[in-house]
Amino acid sequence: xxxxLEYYEADHGSVIVMETKTGAIKAxxxxxxxxxxxxxxxxxxxxxxxxxPGSTFKLMALAVALDQGVVSPNDIVDTEGGVLSFxxxxxxxxxxxxxxQISVSEAFEMxxxxxxxxxxxDNYKNNPEKFVDGLYGMGLNDKTGIxxxxxxxxxxxxxxxxxxxxxxxxxWMAYGYGVQCTPLQVLTFYNAIANDGIQVKxxxxxxxxxxxxxxxxxxxxxxxxxxxKSETANALQNMMRNVxxxxxxxxxxxxxxxxxxxxxxxxxxxxxxxESDRYISSFVGLLSSG
Numbered sequence: 001x002x003x004x005l006e007y008y009e010a011d012h013g014s015v016i017v018m019e020t021k022t023g024a025i026k027a028x029x030x031x032x033x034x035x036x037x038x039x040x041x042x043x044x045x046x047x048x049x050x051x052x053p054g055s056t057f058k059l060m061a062l063a064v065a066l067d068q069g070v071v072s073p074n075d076i077v078d079t080e081g082g083v084l085s086f087x088x089x090x091x092x093x094x095x096x097x098x099x100x101q102i103s104v105s106e107a108f109e110m111x112x113x114x115x116x117x118x119x120x121x122d123n124y125k126n127n128p129e130k131f132v133d134g135l136y137g138m139g140l141n142d143k144t145g146i147x148x149x150x151x152x153x154x155x156x157x158x159x160x161x162x163x164x165x166x167x168x169x170x171x172w173m174a175y176g177y178g179v180q181c182t183p184l185q186v187l188t189f190y191n192a193i194a195n196d197g198i199q200v201k202x203x204x205x206x207x208x209x210x211x212x213x214x215x216x217x218x219x220x221x222x223x224x225x226x227x228x229k230s231e232t233a234n235a236l237q238n239m240m241r242n243v244x245x246x247x248x249x250x251x252x253x254x255x256x257x258x259x260x261x262x263x264x265x266x267x268x269x270x271x272x273x274x275e276s277d278r279y280i281s282s283f284v285g286l287l288s289s290g
Contacts, residue, residue: 005031005039014046014183018191020286022220023200050152050180054268055111056284057176059236060189061120062108064134066235067228070123073105073235077115084114086171091117108239109249111265113175120174128159128170135173138227139199140181144188145223146202155180176268183282190264190284192224193240197233199224240264240286251283262286 001015010033017027032042043049065071082098084091091113093099099112107115124131135141141156156179157164172178184202192199201221208216240262243249250265263285271278 001029002031002039005033006037009033009037012042012045014049016046016184016187018187018202020191020194021200023188023191023203024206024220025202025204044148044150046183047146047148048150048152048182050154050182051280052177052180052268052270053186053282054176054266054280055113056186056190056264056266056282057179057181058108058111058116058174059193059240059264059284060135060138060140061116061131061174062104062239063138063193063228063232063236064131065119065123067232068130068134071104071119073103073239075104076101077104077107077112077118079107079112079114080118082114084117084171086121087167089168091171091175105235105239105242106248108264109242109246111250117171117174121171124170128165131170131173132156132158138189139224140185140189144185144202146184146204148204151184152180152182154182154185176266186282186284188223189227190286192227193233193236194286195233196230197226197228198222199227237262237286251285260288 001013005013012032014030015027016025018025028046030041030043030045031039033039078101079093079098082093082095093112093114098114099110102110102112102115104119120131135156141154143151143153157169159165169178188199188202199222201223203218203220205218207214207218243264244251244255244261246252251263255261263283266282268280269278270280
């Protein structure tokens with residue numbers, strides 16, 4: 001992480017490693033930049049910083065759409081030349097001209113903004129409550145409840161909030177804008193998908209010991225027995241594997257034969273009112289041997 005922060009002269013970054021079945025946090029690191037360009041453990045960004053996740057949120061959007069049966073992985077979506085317009089604002093694909101007609105799975109693997117927006121907007125524009133209630137039902141509007149002070153609060157506006165909801169919220173949500181969550185909250189959701197829908201609480205402490213003897217043990221804690229159907233989790237696992245394994249996947253460059261890698265890339269423009277090239281970049285990965 002330090003190498004990448006230095007290369008891009010990034011403001012800060014964080015890395016978290018979680019064990020899928022138990023939720024045990026095996027490693028966590030947060031580095032912030034000083035005024036002279038060096039890095040140190042400045043703030044706990046992983047736990048405390050809520051921000052727009054960008055394309056990593058496409059997993060959440062598809063989890064709802066697949067689980068509610070409005071689409072299936074093999075359905076075809078027209079990316080409409082790579083540009084969609086809503087109330088004078090445009091959604092664009094990173095590939096000029098779009099990706100043509102692609103499957104729902106390919107839309108995720110290629111990270112097509114227009115395809116995800118079409119999937120969500122076409123199926124929920126007349127009933128956005130159904131989509132947002134689906135996100136809420138998967139726990140995305142809740143903190144993880146870890147025993148560390150300062151956990152950032154997720155923000156997902158509900159259509160019933162007439163003060164803050166407008167016509168852009170639904171399409172923008174589909175690709176991770178207009179919502180906020182912390183890196184740890186994003187990881188906890190992805191971990192649940194990797195765990196066949198079982199969501200476990202992040203666990204920083206396994207036991208408290210005195211003179212070599214355990215005086216308190218903290219067992220794995222399940223937050224939700226099933227955030228989605230097993231079929232939904234399996235379909236999303238396959239898509240994440242293809243993000244790395246398939247040549248068209250956005251993370252194909254990290255594929256290696258020694259490990260079964262899967263995941264999702266995310267890029268979110270931020271502070272665009274200051275300058276146009278400020279981004280939050282992220283990757284949520286799943287790693288297993290063999």
